[in-house]
Amino acid sequence: MTATSDDRPLLIVNADDFGLTNGVSDAIIRAADAGIVTSTSVIALGPGFATSVRRLTDAADIGVGVHLAAVGEDPPLLSAAEIPSLVDDRGRLWLSWRQFLPRAAAGRIDPADLRREFTAQLEAVRQTGVVVEHFDSHQNLHLWPMVRDVAMGLGDTAGVSRIRVTRSRQWGPVGVIVRRLARQLEAACDAKGWRYASASTGLDEAGTLNADAMVTALGRLRAEVGFAPGGSAELATHPGDLSDADRAHYQWGYCWEEEFAALCSTPVRAAVDRLGFRLGTFADLGSV
Numbered sequence: 700m701t702a703t704s705d706d707r708p709l710l711i712v713n714a715d716d717f718g719l720t721n722g723v724s725d726a727i728i729r730a731a732d733a734g735i736v737t738s739t740s741v742i743a744l745g746p747g748f749a750t751s752v753r754r755l756t757d758a759a760d761i762g763v764g765v766h767l768a769a770v771g772e773d774p775p776l777l778s779a780a781e782i783p784s785l786v787d788d789r790g791r792l793w794l795s796w797r798q799f800l801p802r803a804a805a806g807r808i809d810p811a812d813l814r815r816e817f818t819a820q821l822e823a824v825r826q827t828g829v830v831v832e833h834f835d836s837h838q839n840l841h842l843w844p845m846v847r848d849v850a851m852g853l854g855d856t857a858g859v860s861r862i863r864v865t866r867s868r869q870w871g872p873v874g875v876i877v878r879r880l881a882r883q884l885e886a887a888c889d890a891k892g893w894r895y896a897s898a899s900t901g902l903d904e905a906g907t908l909n910a911d912a913m914v915t916a917l918g919r920l921r922a923e924v925g926f927a928p929g930g931s932a933e934l935a936t937h938p939g940d941l942s943d944a945d946r947a948h949y950q951w952g953y954c955w956e957e958e959f960a961a962l963c964s965t966p967v968r969a970a971v972d973r974l975g976f977r978l979g980t981f982a983d984l985g986s987v
Contacts, residue, residue, distance in 0.1 A: 708921070708930035709983055710976035711896060712962070713738040713863075714938050715766055715835070717755070718748030722943025726959045728754060730938045731761050734963035735971055738980045740766035740835050743820040744773040746945065755829050762980025764833035764863075765824050767817050767850060768792075770799050771837050772948060776819040782812040796838045803845055813849045821857060833981035835863035835935075839902060842880040847887060855891070861981040862888065863933060864895045867902045868919075877902060894984035898923035901935035906953030908936060910961040914970045921974040931984060932976070938962055 714727040717739040724747050730736040739761055741752060755763055768775075769785055770793050779790035784807060786792055793799045802808050825831055834854060840846045842865055854860055864884050867877040888895050898920045900908075908916060916934060924930035939946060939955025946955065961967050971978065 706928045707975050707977040708924045708932060709896075709979045710917075710920070710971060711738050711762070711931070711933045711979060711981060711983075712736050712936060713740060713762075713764070713835070713933055714936050714962075715740045715742075716745065716937060717741045717763075717766075718743065718745035718752055719949070720745065720747040720939075720943055720945035721751050722940040722945060723747065723938070723955070724751035724754065726938040726940045726943075726955070728758060728761075730936075730959055730962040731758065734959075735968055735978060736761070736936070736938070736962055737978050738762035738764065738832070740764040740833075741824050741829075742766040742768055742837060743776060743823040744768050744771065746773065746948075748823070752824065752827050752829070756827060762832045762982055763824070763829050764835055764861075764981065765821050765831055765859075766835055766837055767820060767841060768837035769813060769816065769840055769846065770795055775816050776823060777816050782816050784809040784812045785816060796840055799840065800843060803843060808845065810845055810849050813846065814853065817849060817853055821853060821859075825857075831857070831859055833861040833863065834859060835865075835901075839865040839877075842877065842884055844880075844883065847884055851887065851891060851893065854893070860892065861894045861984055863901065863935070864888070864899060865901045865935075866899050869903055874903075894981070896931040896933040896984070898930075898932040899935065901933070905935070906937050906951060906955070906958070908961055909954060909957040910964045910966050913958075913961040913967050917967070917970045917974055917976075921976070936962060
């Protein structure tokens with residue numbers, strides 16, 4: 700078979716957390732204009748959401764997803780009375796998956812609360828006129844079966860049928876669990892006709908992708924995709940701006956500005972070309 704440009708594996712370069720701060724949103728737009736970012740995920744809980752989300756209506760080349768959030772530093776869109784099982788006694792979301800998942804496993808998270816909050820987040824994005832192509836989630840909670848089912852049920856209703864499958868190469872307990880949950884998510888997607896990238900980063904490398912690490916990650920993704928036509932990969936990234944004082948609210952240890960520089964760098968762009976990827980969005984995974 701003679702190779703054509705259509706045979707090249709698809710690479711989705713997604714920048715998470717659009718709307719977290721105005722600085723993060725600006726860095727994502729610039730990394731799409733001057734770098735390899737093709738897609739972004741909007742976090743409707745972010746303090747920068749209201750003032751920056753409409754910029755995406757003018758960014759026709761960027762695919763848009765919703766970064767569904769049920770944990771984190773920022774308040775939910777709905778009141779504590781509307782989603783009581785998602786908040787603590789002060790009306791705040793649990794800070795991380797470490798508090799959320801034990802409660803979910805014990806049946807203390809009401810799926811109806813989760814559905815209401817996720818619906819509010821999706822509608823906050825859609826009412827700006829932005830077309831939502833995919834879902835992923837803050838701290839990858841959508842890997843958990845209950846959260847997965849709520850997110851996919853919402854997508855079925857809203858016409859969203861693409862999702863991030865987060866994977867891990869770690870050999871510790873977290874890596875083993877993530878791989879098992881990823882296989883379950885793939886099976887659920889296959890059963891419902893949802894689309895997902897066949898290889899991905901997003902957990903092990905989160906917030907650490909300087910230029911050298913990004914080139915290495917791209918090489919791993921290319922090896923995992925293989926050489927059969929129709930392969931696809933997602934590179935999940937977190938660009939930001941060194942001068943963004945609002946980021947101090949989020950003590951995640953991410954090298955935001957290094958990821959921004961890497962996404963716009965000549966070595967990374969050269970690696971994309973050398974490895975034979977074609978850049979695109981979740982919409983390019985095909986129609987259901």
